[in-house]
Amino acid sequence: xxPRNSIxxxxxxxxxxxxxxxxxxxxxAVKPGEIVGFVGPNGAGKTTTISSIMGFIKxxxxxxxxxxxTVSPAKAFTxxxxxxxxxxxxxxxxxxxxxxxxxxxxxxxRPNASRQQELIDALDPILDKKIxxxxxxxxxxxxxxxxxxxxxxxxxxxxxxxGLDPLMQEVFLDLIKAEAKxxxxxxxxxxxxxxxxxxxxxxxxxxxxxxVLDSSVTDIEAQAGKEIIVTADKKTLVGLLKTHPAGLLNPxxxxxxxxxxxxxxxxxxxxxxxxxxxxxxxxRDRDLDSIFHDMYKEGE
Amino acid sequence: xxxxxxxxxxxxxxxxxxxxxxFALSGMAVLMITMYPSLHDGMKxxxxxxxxxxQGLVGDISMFGHLDTYLSSQLYDIRIPLFLMIMALVLxxxxxxxxxERGEMRTLLSTATSRTSxxxxxxxxxxxxxxxxxxxxILVTILTVPMINESIDILLVFKLATLSFIFAMMMxxxxxxxxxxxxxxxxxxxxxxxxxxxxxxxxxxxTVDWLDLAQKVSLLHYYxxxxxxxxxxxxxxxxxxxxxxxxxxLAGWLRFRNRDIA
Numbered sequence: 418x419x420p421r422n423s424i425x426x427x428x429x430x431x432x433x434x435x436x437x438x439x440x441x442x443x444x445x446a447v448k449p450g451e452i453v454g455f456v457g458p459n460g461a462g463k464t465t466t467i468s469s470i471m472g473f474i475k476x477x478x479x480x481x482x483x484x485x486x487t488v489s490p491a492k493a494f495t496x497x498x499x500x501x502x503x504x505x506x507x508x509x510x511x512x513x514x515x516x517x518x519x520x521x522x523x524x525x526x527r528p529n530a531s532r533q534q535e536l537i538d539a540l541d542p543i544l545d546k547k548i549x550x551x552x553x554x555x556x557x558x559x560x561x562x563x564x565x566x567x568x569x570x571x572x573x574x575x576x577x578x579x580g581l582d583p584l585m586q587e588v589f590l591d592l593i594k595a596e597a598k599x600x601x602x603x604x605x606x607x608x609x610x611x612x613x614x615x616x617x618x619x620x621x622x623x624x625x626x627x628x629v630l631d632s633s634v635t636d637i638e639a640q641a642g643k644e645i646i647v648t649a650d651k652k653t654l655v656g657l658l659k660t661h662p663a664g665l666l667n668p669x670x671x672x673x674x675x676x677x678x679x680x681x682x683x684x685x686x687x688x689x690x691x692x693x694x695x696x697x698x699x700x701r702d703r704d705l706d707s708i709f710h711d712m713y714k715e716g717e
Numbered sequence: 718x719x720x721x722x723x724x725x726x727x728x729x730x731x732x733x734x735x736x737x738x739x740f741a742l743s744g745m746a747v748l749m750i751t752m753y754p755s756l757h758d759g760m761k762x763x764x765x766x767x768x769x770x771x772q773g774l775v776g777d778i779s780m781f782g783h784l785d786t787y788l789s790s791q792l793y794d795i796r797i798p799l800f801l802m803i804m805a806l807v808l809x810x811x812x813x814x815x816x817x818e819r820g821e822m823r824t825l826l827s828t829a830t831s832r833t834s835x836x837x838x839x840x841x842x843x844x845x846x847x848x849x850x851x852x853x854x855i856l857v858t859i860l861t862v863p864m865i866n867e868s869i870d871i872l873l874v875f876k877l878a879t880l881s882f883i884f885a886m887m888m889x890x891x892x893x894x895x896x897x898x899x900x901x902x903x904x905x906x907x908x909x910x911x912x913x914x915x916x917x918x919x920x921x922x923x924t925v926d927w928l929d930l931a932q933k934v935s936l937l938h939y940y941x942x943x944x945x946x947x948x949x950x951x952x953x954x955x956x957x958x959x960x961x962x963x964x965x966x967l968a969g970w971l972r973f974r975n976r977d978i979a
Binding site: 471498508521523 | 721722723726768823824825828832833834864950976977978
Protein backbone atom coordinates (compact mmCIF):
# COMPACT_ATOMS: atom_id res chain seq x y z
CA UNK A 418 0.00 0.00 0.00
CA UNK A 419 1.29 3.46 -0.81
CA PRO A 420 1.67 6.06 1.93
CA ARG A 421 -0.70 8.40 0.09
CA ASN A 422 -3.87 6.42 0.67
CA SER A 423 -2.96 5.34 4.18
CA ILE A 424 -3.77 7.03 7.47
CA UNK A 425 -0.84 5.28 9.14
CA UNK A 426 2.10 4.14 7.05
CA UNK A 427 5.04 2.46 8.74
CA UNK A 428 7.95 1.36 6.59
CA UNK A 429 10.87 -0.65 7.92
CA UNK A 430 10.65 0.89 11.38
CA UNK A 431 13.55 0.06 13.66
CA UNK A 432 13.85 1.32 17.22
CA UNK A 433 16.86 0.48 19.31
CA UNK A 434 17.48 1.32 22.96
CA UNK A 435 21.22 0.93 23.29
CA UNK A 436 22.01 -2.60 22.20
CA UNK A 437 18.38 -3.77 22.53
CA UNK A 438 16.26 -3.76 19.38
CA UNK A 439 12.71 -3.14 20.57
CA UNK A 440 11.17 -2.85 17.10
CA UNK A 441 12.81 -4.67 14.23
CA UNK A 442 11.98 -3.75 10.61
CA UNK A 443 8.27 -3.34 11.13
CA UNK A 444 6.15 -2.36 8.13
CA UNK A 445 2.39 -1.96 7.85
CA ALA A 446 -0.22 0.47 6.65
CA VAL A 447 -3.67 1.33 7.96
CA LYS A 448 -6.31 2.47 5.47
CA PRO A 449 -8.96 5.10 6.23
CA GLY A 450 -11.86 3.62 8.18
CA GLU A 451 -10.04 0.44 9.19
CA ILE A 452 -10.18 -0.89 12.74
CA VAL A 453 -6.86 -2.58 13.36
CA GLY A 454 -6.08 -4.59 16.46
CA PHE A 455 -2.47 -4.64 17.54
CA VAL A 456 -1.79 -7.68 19.70
CA GLY A 457 1.18 -9.48 21.12
CA PRO A 458 2.76 -10.51 24.39
CA ASN A 459 4.32 -8.08 26.86
CA GLY A 460 7.61 -6.69 25.61
CA ALA A 461 6.76 -7.45 21.98
CA GLY A 462 7.30 -3.82 20.97
CA LYS A 463 3.66 -2.67 20.65
CA THR A 464 3.97 0.39 22.91
CA THR A 465 7.31 1.34 21.33
CA THR A 466 5.68 1.21 17.89
CA ILE A 467 2.75 3.33 19.10
CA SER A 468 5.15 5.79 20.78
CA SER A 469 7.00 6.15 17.47
CA ILE A 470 3.73 6.72 15.61
CA MET A 471 2.77 9.42 18.12
CA GLY A 472 6.21 11.04 17.83
CA PHE A 473 7.07 10.53 21.51
CA ILE A 474 10.22 8.72 20.46
CA LYS A 475 12.44 8.96 17.42
CA UNK A 476 12.81 5.99 15.11
CA UNK A 477 16.35 4.61 14.84
CA UNK A 478 15.62 4.06 11.15
CA UNK A 479 12.65 3.68 8.85
CA UNK A 480 9.72 5.92 8.02
CA UNK A 481 6.43 6.69 9.71
CA UNK A 482 3.76 8.73 7.98
CA UNK A 483 0.45 9.94 9.37
CA UNK A 484 -2.12 11.35 6.95
CA UNK A 485 0.62 11.33 4.29
CA UNK A 486 3.12 13.40 6.29
CA THR A 487 6.34 12.09 7.80
CA VAL A 488 6.30 11.96 11.60
CA SER A 489 9.18 13.31 13.65
CA PRO A 490 9.21 14.23 17.35
CA ALA A 491 9.55 17.94 16.51
CA LYS A 492 6.53 18.12 14.21
CA ALA A 493 4.37 15.28 15.53
CA PHE A 494 2.01 17.83 17.10
CA THR A 495 0.77 18.90 13.66
CA UNK A 496 -0.97 15.52 13.33
CA UNK A 497 -2.27 15.33 16.87
CA UNK A 498 -5.08 17.73 16.13
CA UNK A 499 -6.70 14.83 14.21
CA UNK A 500 -5.75 12.11 16.68
CA UNK A 501 -7.38 10.86 19.84
CA UNK A 502 -4.80 9.06 21.96
CA UNK A 503 -5.03 7.20 25.20
CA UNK A 504 -3.02 4.52 26.96
CA UNK A 505 -3.95 2.23 29.81
CA UNK A 506 -1.11 3.52 31.94
CA UNK A 507 -1.52 7.13 30.80
CA UNK A 508 -0.68 9.65 33.46
CA UNK A 509 -3.20 12.45 33.69
CA UNK A 510 -2.52 15.81 35.30
CA UNK A 511 -3.04 14.79 38.89
CA UNK A 512 -3.57 18.22 40.43
CA UNK A 513 -6.57 18.97 38.22
CA UNK A 514 -10.11 17.78 38.63
CA UNK A 515 -11.52 15.59 35.87
CA UNK A 516 -13.51 18.54 34.50
CA UNK A 517 -10.45 20.83 34.50
CA UNK A 518 -8.45 18.12 32.76
CA UNK A 519 -11.04 17.74 29.99
CA UNK A 520 -11.18 21.52 29.48
CA UNK A 521 -7.38 21.69 29.40
CA UNK A 522 -7.00 18.84 26.92
CA UNK A 523 -9.74 20.26 24.70
CA UNK A 524 -8.02 23.67 24.72
CA UNK A 525 -4.69 22.13 23.77
CA UNK A 526 -6.12 20.03 20.96
CA ARG A 527 -7.96 23.07 19.55
CA PRO A 528 -11.05 21.70 17.79
CA ASN A 529 -14.25 22.03 19.74
CA ALA A 530 -14.97 19.24 22.17
CA SER A 531 -18.39 18.65 20.66
CA ARG A 532 -18.80 15.11 21.97
CA GLN A 533 -17.73 15.82 25.53
CA GLN A 534 -21.18 15.78 27.12
CA GLU A 535 -22.29 12.71 25.18
CA LEU A 536 -19.21 10.82 26.35
CA ILE A 537 -19.63 11.97 29.94
CA ASP A 538 -23.21 10.69 29.84
CA ALA A 539 -22.06 7.33 28.45
CA LEU A 540 -19.03 6.69 30.65
CA ASP A 541 -20.16 8.58 33.77
CA PRO A 542 -16.69 9.56 35.02
CA ILE A 543 -16.19 11.39 38.33
CA LEU A 544 -15.32 14.93 37.26
CA ASP A 545 -15.39 17.08 40.38
CA LYS A 546 -12.65 15.37 42.36
CA LYS A 547 -8.91 15.75 41.83
CA ILE A 548 -7.59 13.14 39.44
CA UNK A 549 -5.02 11.93 41.98
CA UNK A 550 -7.87 10.82 44.26
CA UNK A 551 -9.64 8.76 41.57
CA UNK A 552 -9.47 5.00 41.10
CA UNK A 553 -7.67 3.64 38.03
CA UNK A 554 -10.97 2.88 36.33
CA UNK A 555 -12.27 6.41 36.84
CA UNK A 556 -9.00 7.91 35.62
CA UNK A 557 -9.29 5.74 32.53
CA UNK A 558 -12.83 6.99 31.91
CA UNK A 559 -11.61 10.61 32.06
CA UNK A 560 -8.75 9.74 29.68
CA UNK A 561 -11.17 8.12 27.24
CA UNK A 562 -13.47 11.14 27.22
CA UNK A 563 -10.44 13.37 26.56
CA UNK A 564 -9.31 11.14 23.68
CA UNK A 565 -12.69 11.00 21.97
CA UNK A 566 -14.21 14.41 22.79
CA UNK A 567 -12.95 16.23 19.70
CA UNK A 568 -14.16 13.73 17.08
CA UNK A 569 -10.69 12.61 15.97
CA UNK A 570 -10.12 11.12 12.52
CA UNK A 571 -7.67 8.61 13.96
CA UNK A 572 -7.85 6.90 17.33
CA UNK A 573 -4.61 5.48 18.67
CA UNK A 574 -5.42 3.40 21.70
CA UNK A 575 -2.79 1.58 23.75
CA UNK A 576 -4.48 -0.95 26.05
CA UNK A 577 -7.45 1.43 26.37
CA UNK A 578 -9.72 -0.68 28.54
CA UNK A 579 -7.23 -1.69 31.21
CA GLY A 580 -8.73 -0.63 34.52
CA LEU A 581 -12.31 -0.63 33.26
CA ASP A 582 -14.82 -3.09 34.65
CA PRO A 583 -16.48 -5.48 32.13
CA LEU A 584 -19.61 -3.32 31.90
CA MET A 585 -17.57 -0.22 31.12
CA GLN A 586 -15.45 -2.18 28.65
CA GLU A 587 -18.65 -2.94 26.78
CA VAL A 588 -19.74 0.72 26.85
CA PHE A 589 -16.30 1.73 25.59
CA LEU A 590 -16.37 -0.81 22.76
CA ASP A 591 -19.78 0.50 21.72
CA LEU A 592 -18.32 4.01 21.62
CA ILE A 593 -15.45 2.80 19.46
CA LYS A 594 -17.85 1.06 17.10
CA ALA A 595 -19.86 4.30 16.86
CA GLU A 596 -16.67 6.25 16.05
CA ALA A 597 -15.79 3.69 13.38
CA LYS A 598 -19.27 3.96 11.86
CA UNK A 599 -18.74 7.69 11.53
CA UNK A 600 -15.56 7.04 9.58
CA UNK A 601 -12.82 7.19 12.20
CA UNK A 602 -9.77 4.98 11.71
CA UNK A 603 -8.85 2.99 14.79
CA UNK A 604 -5.52 1.50 15.76
CA UNK A 605 -5.79 -0.31 19.05
CA UNK A 606 -3.41 -2.45 21.03
CA UNK A 607 -4.92 -4.80 23.53
CA UNK A 608 -4.31 -7.88 25.61
CA UNK A 609 -8.00 -8.69 25.71
CA UNK A 610 -8.39 -10.83 22.61
CA UNK A 611 -12.18 -10.95 22.68
CA UNK A 612 -12.12 -7.17 22.59
CA UNK A 613 -9.94 -7.21 19.47
CA UNK A 614 -11.94 -9.89 17.72
CA UNK A 615 -15.26 -8.22 18.49
CA UNK A 616 -14.45 -4.86 16.92
CA UNK A 617 -11.39 -5.16 14.69
CA UNK A 618 -11.48 -5.99 11.02
CA UNK A 619 -7.77 -6.68 10.87
CA UNK A 620 -5.15 -7.91 13.30
CA UNK A 621 -1.43 -7.25 13.51
CA UNK A 622 0.34 -9.71 15.77
CA UNK A 623 3.70 -8.57 17.06
CA UNK A 624 6.30 -10.72 18.75
CA UNK A 625 9.96 -10.12 19.60
CA UNK A 626 9.85 -6.74 17.85
CA UNK A 627 8.49 -8.08 14.56
CA UNK A 628 5.07 -8.32 12.96
CA VAL A 629 4.48 -12.06 12.68
CA LEU A 630 0.90 -11.89 11.43
CA ASP A 631 -0.96 -9.23 9.47
CA SER A 632 -4.31 -10.54 8.39
CA SER A 633 -8.03 -9.83 8.37
CA VAL A 634 -10.05 -11.41 11.16
CA THR A 635 -12.10 -13.40 8.61
CA ASP A 636 -8.95 -14.80 6.95
CA ILE A 637 -7.53 -15.83 10.29
CA GLU A 638 -10.77 -17.55 11.18
CA ALA A 639 -10.88 -19.26 7.78
CA GLN A 640 -7.37 -20.60 8.21
CA ALA A 641 -7.87 -21.47 11.83
CA GLY A 642 -8.96 -25.04 11.10
CA LYS A 643 -10.73 -27.37 13.50
CA GLU A 644 -9.96 -28.75 16.87
CA ILE A 645 -10.67 -32.49 16.99
CA ILE A 646 -10.84 -34.63 20.10
CA VAL A 647 -10.98 -38.42 19.64
CA THR A 648 -11.59 -40.93 22.40
CA ALA A 649 -10.55 -44.56 21.83
CA ASP A 650 -8.55 -47.31 23.52
CA LYS A 651 -4.79 -46.83 23.57
CA LYS A 652 -4.08 -49.41 20.86
CA THR A 653 -6.50 -47.71 18.48
CA LEU A 654 -4.95 -44.31 19.24
CA VAL A 655 -1.51 -45.62 18.30
CA GLY A 656 -2.94 -46.90 15.04
CA LEU A 657 -4.69 -43.61 14.39
CA LEU A 658 -1.48 -41.62 14.73
CA LYS A 659 0.34 -43.95 12.33
CA THR A 660 -2.11 -43.38 9.52
CA HIS A 661 -3.27 -39.79 9.99
CA PRO A 662 -4.02 -37.62 6.95
CA ALA A 663 -2.03 -34.52 5.94
CA GLY A 664 -3.06 -31.35 7.76
CA LEU A 665 -3.07 -32.84 11.25
CA LEU A 666 -1.20 -30.59 13.68
CA ASN A 667 0.02 -30.75 17.27
CA PRO A 668 -1.46 -34.08 18.37
CA UNK A 669 -1.54 -34.36 22.14
CA UNK A 670 -2.46 -37.65 23.78
CA UNK A 671 -3.81 -37.79 27.28
CA UNK A 672 -4.93 -41.21 28.50
CA UNK A 673 -7.55 -42.53 26.10
CA UNK A 674 -8.04 -39.15 24.42
CA UNK A 675 -6.13 -37.52 21.61
CA UNK A 676 -6.55 -33.83 20.79
CA UNK A 677 -5.23 -32.22 17.61
CA UNK A 678 -5.73 -29.36 15.18
CA UNK A 679 -6.64 -30.05 11.61
CA UNK A 680 -6.42 -27.90 8.51
CA UNK A 681 -7.69 -29.62 5.39
CA UNK A 682 -10.79 -31.23 3.85
CA UNK A 683 -13.01 -32.54 6.63
CA UNK A 684 -14.01 -35.61 4.51
CA UNK A 685 -10.47 -36.98 4.75
CA UNK A 686 -10.69 -36.89 8.53
CA UNK A 687 -14.08 -38.57 8.55
CA UNK A 688 -12.81 -41.39 6.32
CA UNK A 689 -9.69 -41.80 8.45
CA UNK A 690 -11.63 -41.93 11.72
CA UNK A 691 -14.28 -44.29 10.26
CA UNK A 692 -11.56 -46.85 9.49
CA UNK A 693 -10.73 -47.13 13.20
CA UNK A 694 -12.72 -48.21 16.20
CA UNK A 695 -13.17 -44.93 18.01
CA UNK A 696 -15.51 -44.35 20.98
CA UNK A 697 -16.22 -40.63 20.61
CA UNK A 698 -15.39 -37.72 18.29
CA UNK A 699 -15.72 -34.01 18.97
CA UNK A 700 -15.06 -31.51 16.15
CA ARG A 701 -15.22 -27.76 16.73
CA ASP A 702 -14.06 -24.54 15.07
CA ARG A 703 -11.02 -22.95 16.61
CA ASP A 704 -11.77 -19.44 17.81
CA LEU A 705 -9.39 -16.51 17.52
CA ASP A 706 -8.61 -16.63 21.19
CA SER A 707 -7.14 -20.10 20.90
CA ILE A 708 -5.20 -19.12 17.77
CA PHE A 709 -3.67 -16.12 19.52
CA HIS A 710 -3.07 -18.25 22.56
CA ASP A 711 -0.96 -20.62 20.47
CA MET A 712 0.90 -17.68 18.94
CA TYR A 713 1.68 -16.26 22.36
CA LYS A 714 3.07 -19.64 23.38
CA GLU A 715 5.09 -20.31 20.23
CA GLY A 716 8.81 -19.79 20.71
CA GLU A 717 8.52 -18.97 24.41
CA UNK B 718 -9.58 30.34 32.46
CA UNK B 719 -6.55 28.59 34.00
CA UNK B 720 -7.02 25.56 31.77
CA UNK B 721 -6.69 27.29 28.42
CA UNK B 722 -2.93 27.00 28.02
CA UNK B 723 0.07 25.19 29.45
CA UNK B 724 1.36 28.50 30.82
CA UNK B 725 -1.85 29.23 32.72
CA UNK B 726 -2.19 25.66 33.94
CA UNK B 727 1.43 25.57 35.13
CA UNK B 728 0.87 28.79 37.09
CA UNK B 729 -2.31 27.31 38.57
CA UNK B 730 -0.44 24.11 39.39
CA UNK B 731 2.44 25.98 41.03
CA UNK B 732 0.40 28.58 42.90
CA UNK B 733 1.12 27.08 46.33
CA UNK B 734 4.77 26.67 45.45
CA UNK B 735 5.03 30.36 44.49
CA UNK B 736 3.08 31.41 47.57
CA UNK B 737 5.21 29.27 49.88
CA UNK B 738 8.49 30.62 48.54
CA UNK B 739 7.14 34.17 48.57
CA PHE B 740 6.28 33.76 52.27
CA ALA B 741 9.66 32.21 53.01
CA LEU B 742 11.69 34.93 51.29
CA SER B 743 9.45 37.73 52.58
CA GLY B 744 9.61 36.30 56.10
CA MET B 745 13.38 36.20 55.88
CA ALA B 746 13.43 39.82 54.67
CA VAL B 747 11.22 40.92 57.58
CA LEU B 748 13.41 39.04 60.06
CA MET B 749 16.65 40.50 58.67
CA ILE B 750 15.26 44.04 58.64
CA THR B 751 13.80 43.91 62.16
CA MET B 752 17.08 42.43 63.45
CA TYR B 753 19.04 45.30 61.95
CA PRO B 754 18.90 47.80 64.86
CA SER B 755 20.39 45.33 67.34
CA LEU B 756 22.90 43.87 64.84
CA HIS B 757 23.99 47.35 63.83
CA ASP B 758 25.33 48.07 67.33
CA GLY B 759 26.75 44.62 68.04
CA MET B 760 28.59 44.29 64.74
CA LYS B 761 30.59 47.46 65.23
CA UNK B 762 32.57 45.83 68.04
CA UNK B 763 32.79 42.45 66.24
CA UNK B 764 34.12 44.13 63.10
CA UNK B 765 37.08 45.45 65.02
CA UNK B 766 38.18 41.95 66.10
CA UNK B 767 37.11 39.58 63.29
CA UNK B 768 39.87 38.30 60.96
CA UNK B 769 39.18 39.14 57.30
CA UNK B 770 39.25 35.42 56.33
CA UNK B 771 36.13 34.83 58.42
CA GLN B 772 34.26 37.66 56.81
CA GLY B 773 33.56 35.48 53.79
CA LEU B 774 31.20 33.49 55.95
CA VAL B 775 29.09 36.43 57.04
CA GLY B 776 29.86 39.04 54.40
CA ASP B 777 31.77 42.24 54.85
CA ILE B 778 31.16 43.38 58.46
CA SER B 779 31.66 47.03 57.58
CA MET B 780 28.49 46.72 55.50
CA PHE B 781 26.47 46.60 58.75
CA GLY B 782 26.96 50.37 59.11
CA HIS B 783 23.99 51.35 56.93
CA LEU B 784 20.71 49.68 56.20
CA ASP B 785 21.28 49.92 52.42
CA THR B 786 24.63 48.17 52.58
CA TYR B 787 23.40 45.75 55.26
CA LEU B 788 20.49 44.60 53.08
CA SER B 789 22.65 44.44 49.94
CA SER B 790 25.35 42.37 51.61
CA GLN B 791 23.43 40.27 54.12
CA LEU B 792 20.02 39.71 52.60
CA TYR B 793 20.43 40.09 48.85
CA ASP B 794 24.05 39.01 48.50
CA ILE B 795 23.97 35.77 50.50
CA ARG B 796 20.60 34.56 51.70
CA ILE B 797 18.21 35.52 48.91
CA PRO B 798 20.39 34.12 46.07
CA LEU B 799 20.99 30.94 48.03
CA PHE B 800 17.27 30.42 48.54
CA LEU B 801 16.63 31.35 44.91
CA MET B 802 19.14 28.73 43.74
CA ILE B 803 17.38 26.04 45.75
CA MET B 804 13.98 27.28 44.55
CA ALA B 805 15.19 27.24 40.93
CA LEU B 806 16.48 23.68 41.27
CA VAL B 807 13.23 22.41 42.81
CA LEU B 808 11.10 24.20 40.21
CA UNK B 809 13.24 23.08 37.27
CA UNK B 810 13.18 19.47 38.45
CA UNK B 811 9.44 19.55 38.86
CA UNK B 812 8.81 21.09 35.42
CA UNK B 813 11.26 18.88 33.53
CA UNK B 814 12.29 15.42 34.69
CA UNK B 815 9.56 14.94 37.32
CA UNK B 816 6.88 15.90 34.82
CA UNK B 817 8.39 13.43 32.36
CA GLU B 818 8.74 10.65 34.94
CA ARG B 819 5.12 11.11 36.01
CA GLY B 820 4.11 10.75 32.33
CA GLU B 821 2.51 14.19 32.29
CA MET B 822 4.83 15.46 29.57
CA ARG B 823 3.80 12.61 27.29
CA THR B 824 0.14 13.38 27.97
CA LEU B 825 0.65 17.04 27.04
CA LEU B 826 2.60 16.08 23.92
CA SER B 827 -0.23 13.81 22.80
CA THR B 828 -2.23 16.98 22.16
CA ALA B 829 -1.63 19.50 19.38
CA THR B 830 0.98 21.23 21.53
CA SER B 831 4.47 21.43 20.06
CA ARG B 832 7.56 20.68 22.10
CA THR B 833 8.73 24.23 21.41
CA SER B 834 5.51 25.66 22.77
CA UNK B 835 5.70 23.46 25.87
CA UNK B 836 9.29 24.57 26.42
CA UNK B 837 8.59 28.30 25.97
CA UNK B 838 5.41 28.30 28.06
CA UNK B 839 7.21 26.54 30.90
CA UNK B 840 10.06 29.06 30.77
CA UNK B 841 7.56 31.93 30.88
CA UNK B 842 5.72 30.29 33.79
CA UNK B 843 9.03 30.09 35.69
CA UNK B 844 9.72 33.76 34.91
CA UNK B 845 6.34 34.74 36.33
CA UNK B 846 6.82 32.58 39.44
CA UNK B 847 10.23 34.18 40.13
CA UNK B 848 8.86 37.64 39.38
CA UNK B 849 6.02 37.14 41.86
CA UNK B 850 8.30 35.71 44.56
CA UNK B 851 10.95 38.42 44.22
CA UNK B 852 8.36 41.21 43.91
CA UNK B 853 6.68 40.11 47.12
CA UNK B 854 10.06 40.11 48.89
CA ILE B 855 10.81 43.59 47.58
CA LEU B 856 7.38 44.86 48.58
CA VAL B 857 7.78 43.46 52.08
CA THR B 858 11.26 45.04 52.30
CA ILE B 859 9.90 48.47 51.34
CA LEU B 860 6.99 48.16 53.80
CA THR B 861 9.09 46.88 56.72
CA VAL B 862 11.93 49.40 56.62
CA PRO B 863 9.81 52.35 57.96
CA MET B 864 8.81 50.16 60.92
CA ILE B 865 12.39 50.32 62.26
CA ASN B 866 12.55 54.08 61.61
CA GLU B 867 14.99 53.73 58.76
CA SER B 868 14.79 54.56 55.07
CA ILE B 869 16.08 52.84 51.97
CA ASP B 870 16.82 53.93 48.42
CA ILE B 871 13.90 52.57 46.40
CA LEU B 872 15.96 52.55 43.21
CA LEU B 873 18.55 50.35 44.93
CA VAL B 874 15.82 47.94 45.97
CA PHE B 875 14.57 47.65 42.40
CA LYS B 876 18.12 47.11 41.14
CA LEU B 877 18.56 44.34 43.73
CA ALA B 878 15.27 42.83 42.62
CA THR B 879 16.34 42.88 38.98
CA LEU B 880 19.68 41.29 39.81
CA SER B 881 17.95 38.61 41.91
CA PHE B 882 15.51 37.91 39.09
CA ILE B 883 18.24 37.53 36.46
CA PHE B 884 20.26 35.34 38.83
CA ALA B 885 17.27 33.10 39.64
CA MET B 886 16.37 32.75 35.98
CA MET B 887 19.98 31.92 35.09
CA MET B 888 20.05 29.11 37.66
CA UNK B 889 16.63 27.90 36.49
CA UNK B 890 17.71 28.06 32.84
CA UNK B 891 20.80 25.94 33.53
CA UNK B 892 19.07 23.14 35.42
CA UNK B 893 15.81 23.22 33.45
CA UNK B 894 17.68 23.05 30.15
CA UNK B 895 19.66 20.05 31.34
CA UNK B 896 16.47 18.41 32.60
CA UNK B 897 14.39 19.05 29.51
CA UNK B 898 17.28 18.29 27.18
CA UNK B 899 18.24 14.97 28.72
CA UNK B 900 15.33 13.80 30.88
CA UNK B 901 17.88 12.64 33.41
CA UNK B 902 16.94 13.45 37.01
CA UNK B 903 20.29 12.28 38.35
CA UNK B 904 22.17 14.58 35.98
CA UNK B 905 19.99 17.56 36.95
CA UNK B 906 20.39 16.78 40.63
CA UNK B 907 24.14 16.34 40.48
CA UNK B 908 24.72 19.49 38.43
CA UNK B 909 22.14 21.55 40.35
CA UNK B 910 23.27 20.51 43.81
CA UNK B 911 26.90 20.70 42.67
CA UNK B 912 26.45 24.30 41.53
CA UNK B 913 24.81 25.26 44.83
CA UNK B 914 27.42 23.56 47.01
CA UNK B 915 30.40 24.82 44.98
CA UNK B 916 28.95 28.35 44.96
CA UNK B 917 28.47 28.31 48.75
CA UNK B 918 31.97 26.93 49.41
CA UNK B 919 33.63 29.39 47.07
CA UNK B 920 31.56 32.27 48.43
CA UNK B 921 32.65 31.40 51.95
CA UNK B 922 36.25 31.27 50.75
CA UNK B 923 36.22 34.40 48.65
CA THR B 924 38.98 36.03 50.70
CA VAL B 925 41.24 33.00 50.17
CA ASP B 926 43.79 34.00 47.54
CA TRP B 927 44.42 30.60 45.97
CA LEU B 928 40.67 30.18 45.31
CA ASP B 929 40.63 33.28 43.12
CA LEU B 930 40.67 31.39 39.83
CA ALA B 931 38.08 28.87 41.00
CA GLN B 932 35.70 31.70 41.91
CA LYS B 933 34.65 31.86 38.27
CA VAL B 934 32.95 28.48 38.66
CA SER B 935 30.72 29.89 41.40
CA LEU B 936 27.43 31.31 40.17
CA LEU B 937 27.43 33.67 43.15
CA HIS B 938 30.64 35.21 41.77
CA TYR B 939 28.53 36.81 39.03
CA TYR B 940 25.92 38.13 41.43
CA UNK B 941 27.04 41.52 42.67
CA UNK B 942 24.42 42.79 45.10
CA UNK B 943 26.90 43.85 47.76
CA UNK B 944 29.06 45.76 45.25
CA UNK B 945 26.09 47.54 43.72
CA UNK B 946 26.40 50.53 46.05
CA UNK B 947 30.15 50.86 45.82
CA UNK B 948 31.03 49.73 42.27
CA UNK B 949 27.70 49.97 40.43
CA UNK B 950 26.55 47.29 38.00
CA UNK B 951 29.25 44.91 36.76
CA UNK B 952 28.20 44.59 33.14
CA UNK B 953 30.71 41.81 32.48
CA UNK B 954 29.11 39.66 35.18
CA UNK B 955 25.66 40.60 33.97
CA UNK B 956 26.62 39.57 30.45
CA UNK B 957 27.78 36.16 31.71
CA UNK B 958 24.42 35.61 33.42
CA UNK B 959 22.38 36.75 30.44
CA UNK B 960 24.62 34.69 28.15
CA UNK B 961 23.91 31.55 30.18
CA UNK B 962 20.25 32.53 30.30
CA UNK B 963 20.16 32.49 26.50
CA UNK B 964 22.62 29.74 25.56
CA UNK B 965 21.47 27.05 28.00
CA UNK B 966 17.77 27.17 27.03
CA LEU B 967 18.74 27.23 23.37
CA ALA B 968 20.83 24.08 23.79
CA GLY B 969 18.11 22.45 25.93
CA TRP B 970 15.41 23.28 23.38
CA LEU B 971 17.43 21.95 20.43
CA ARG B 972 17.97 18.66 22.26
CA PHE B 973 14.39 18.44 23.56
CA ARG B 974 12.86 18.89 20.09
CA ASN B 975 14.04 15.51 18.87
CA ARG B 976 14.73 13.33 21.86
CA ASP B 977 12.76 10.37 23.16
CA ILE B 978 10.20 11.15 25.85
CA ALA B 979 9.83 8.53 28.57
